[in-house]
Amino acid sequence: MTGATPAVRRVPATLVGRIAVWVVFGALFAYMTVQAVGNLSQVAQRVDAFNAFLETTSGGASLRSSTPWVWLVLDILIAPVAFVAAIVITRRSRLTVTIGVFLVAFAAAGALWLDLQLFVPTLLDF
Numbered sequence: 001m002t003g004a005t006p007a008v009r010r011v012p013a014t015l016v017g018r019i020a021v022w023v024v025f026g027a028l029f030a031y032m033t034v035q036a037v038g039n040l041s042q043v044a045q046r047v048d049a050f051n052a053f054l055e056t057t058s059g060g061a062s063l064r065s066s067t068p069w070v071w072l073v074l075d076i077l078i079a080p081v082a083f084v085a086a087i088v089i090t091r092r093s094r095l096t097v098t099i100g101v102f103l104v105a106f107a108a109a110g111a112l113w114l115d116l117q118l119f120v121p122t123l124l125d126f
Contacts, residue, residue, distance in 0.1 A: 017095040025083065025102045032079040032113055040072040043120055050124075068123045075116040082109035 047067045054064055086105035090098040 014095045018098050021098050029079040029083040036076040068120055071120050078109050078113050
């Protein structure tokens with residue numbers, strides 16, 4: 001018997017910090033995604049209601065609108081794609097680099113997301 005105790009492996013502080021960054025930005029990106037899904041639901045309901053109203057009026061068939069599905073789905077995909085891209089980019093990076101990349105990814109995703117949030121209603125014009 002040598003009397004040696006088994007080595008206890010400690011988690012480095014940078015890993016804990018990176019996990020905290022992932023959790024915080026994961027919540028922010030999840031909120032952005034939930035908002036985009038809500039926008040899809042609201043726009044689809046508005047288009048359906050508008051088209052139903054037009055069916056009750058004479059000559060309204062020519063004014064029917066279609067739901068801009070491509071833009072709405074793209075709006076939903078922005079946040080998850082940005083989050084996954086930031087994780088892939090920062091897999092083996094230092095904590096400061098991880099924070100910087102996630103800030104840039106969140107800002108870029110937010111700008112695109114907001115542009116689409118403002119662009120889709122202009123396609124409908126009713």
